[in-house]
Amino acid sequence: MFCKIKSACLIGIDGFVVDVEVDITKGLPVFNIIGLPDASIKEAKERIKSAILNSGYVFLNSRIVINLSPADIRKEGPYFDLSMAVGILSNLYELNNEYMSQTLFLGELSLDGKLKKVRGILPIIINAKSNNIKRVFLPSKNLKEASYIDGLDIYPVDDLKQVIDFLAGNIKLDIYTNKEKLIKNKDYRLDFSDIKGNYFVKRAMEIAAAGNHNMLMIGPPGSGKTMIAKRINTILPDMTEEEVIEVSRIYSAAGLIDENIGIITQRPFRSIHHTATKTALIGGGRDAKPGEVVLSHRGVLFLDEMLEFDRRTLESLRQPIEDKYINISRVKMSQTYDCDTLVISAMNPCHCGFFQGPNEGRCKCTASEINRYLNRASGPLLDRFDLFVEVNPLNFEEFQSNKKEETSKDVKKRVEKARKVQSERYNGYGINTNNDINTKKIEEYCYLDKECKDFIKTVFSKYKFSSRSYYKLLKTARTIADLEEDDIKVSHIAEALSFRKAYYNYWG
Structure with a gap:
């Protein structure tokens, strides 16, 4: 089965939207990530497998190939962990396709399925908005940073299970729409x-x-x-x-x-x-x-x-x-x-x-x-x-x-x-x-x-x-x-x- 999910990474100080293509077929068990990933992305295979199992889900014993498109641009960082895990689990569970399209999934997974903070959320959100992305799932610790950009629905989540349960219709998540006002902090200790x-x-x-x-x-x-x-x-x-x-x-x-x-x-x-x-x-x-x-x-x-x-x-x-x-x-x-x-x-x-x-x-x-x-x-x-x-x-x-x-x-x-x-x-x-x-x-x-x-x-x-x-x-x-x-x-x-x-x- 094939599915495509959107994620993003940084190039310099600019965000860049990436298509995460997940293909699962019969054959010898293998888990490959292609599309010019760096070492931190290749290591995500072990993080994703452990996070899925420790979140109470089944990890498919099949031939799994994930392509990060476009394939001619090098990708770096742990930004794709959540999107790859969601793509794999979408082949086992009926997930809401409405939320799968025009949606960005960001976050680094720990071995127990918790989502960790990633850097560069602000430029990624700015770039996502210019690419007509409507909603973003991201770690709760990145919420403050993302909240200053209008025009996107922000879903702060704590772990992989929370994302899958929401996409499966088992729980509801609040959309963060109360955008922060830019603070003018004038408190200087020096004068x-x-x-x-x-x-x-x-x-x-x-x-x-x-x-x-x-x-x-x-x-x-x-x-x-x-x-x-x-x-x-x-x-x-x-x-x-x-x-x-x-x-x-x-x-x-x-x-x-x-x-x-x-x-x-x-x-x-x-x-x-x-x-x-x-x-x-x-x-x-x-x-x-x-x-x-x-x-x-x-x-x-x-x-x-x-x-x-x-x-x-x-x-x-x-x-x-x-x-x-x-x-x-x-x-x-x-x-x-x-x-x-x-x-x-x-x-x-x-x-x-x-x-x-x-x-x-x-x-x-x-x-x-x-x-x-x-x-x-x-x-x-x-x-x-x-x-x-x-x-x-x-x-x-x-x-x-x-x-x-x-x-x-x-x-x-x-x-x-x-x-x-x-x-x-x-x-x-x-x-x-x-x-x-x-x-x-x-x-x-x-x-x-x-x-x-x-x-x-x-x-x-x-x-x-x-x-x-x-x-x-x-x-x-x-x-x-x-x-x-x-x-x-x-x-x-x-x-x-x-x-x-x-x-x-x-x-x-």
Whole structure:
């Protein structure tokens, strides 16, 4: 007898619907799974047999062949256990054919027939919906995650027996239709008011958040670079529902979602240690998995001690920072992942860290050692940053000051106001923030009057800008003007230029 059931698996971070074709005929007892299955799927034969027997059913002593179609795409993971078991048992029991068609069966079986949680449910459900699937049977522990997608009937089940009894008409299952609302979790333990002084750096952070501009902080150890960077999430706008689904889809595929929440509600903040490998940062490996730059999509990628990273690892960031996506090609597959991320980096001015600032006299590095250290960052990589700021340690008076600092809530209001201006300006053009402006549109969106043109011409000649640096200066000035809801003026360009001073101090 033959039957066909639908299941799904992950390819990269995308769901993919698979037809599970089960054929049972007379002959020598054999159980084969074909259609490019990986080792975890081949091992499912023993899991399925034990689960069927331990659930109180009979396992057919016949020739069983299961084909996973299409057969030219490699399938991985334990997603097909439930569908294969249901297909085998459909030859013994009269099951409701209405529920067998346009239905997705997902879940890993344990030996006693219980269903275990699988990763990647969110992208699978999204793909199933686009393929006109009407209902999904999945493990109860995946319910929260699946509940955020409308348009599908969700059946959370605990074990194989529950599924078969329902399909046989012996019991009833409740359809989960009460879809969860996307949560806006604003409870941050950190706040901008924790930061004393450093007003120039905090202003740069506000501009970076408003226009999604990449930023590099330079300063000695203990000056507060990491402390400031960790608070940027508190001033970024809340994610839209579309962004929540985008980010949650990535984290679901990576198996990083809390089953009690089922969704990512805050913008990601990924802090990477400088010993991270290129594969960990960019992604790759045998299965072309996404790396940290992809996991920080719509959020922040923080590179602490940037110049301590392996140079080849750092240089691999150039393309994803610029293009907002990354291609990962391997023998088995090639995947393209979105990585629209805000990059915040921090570094010491020299190997010992005391080349500049109030502790300059403590520096023991020679001029050649300092140059060698700074040259770990190439010119093209530095060109990817819009803002460069020096962070200096606080003096005793600043530490003792009781001056009330601005809260994250206050700064966030200005950032959201500027983002709203950008959203209205770029509505329908596929541009989210000023940092995304295409060079072809730069003159249209960053219009300069004669006074501004004369000023920027002088600046261009003095500092010998590259074309990328010139455009980044204009985009930064555009953001500063948006924070004031104004057109670009000389003062805005001058302020944008002040955030490149540190670059010329260290790299000429």
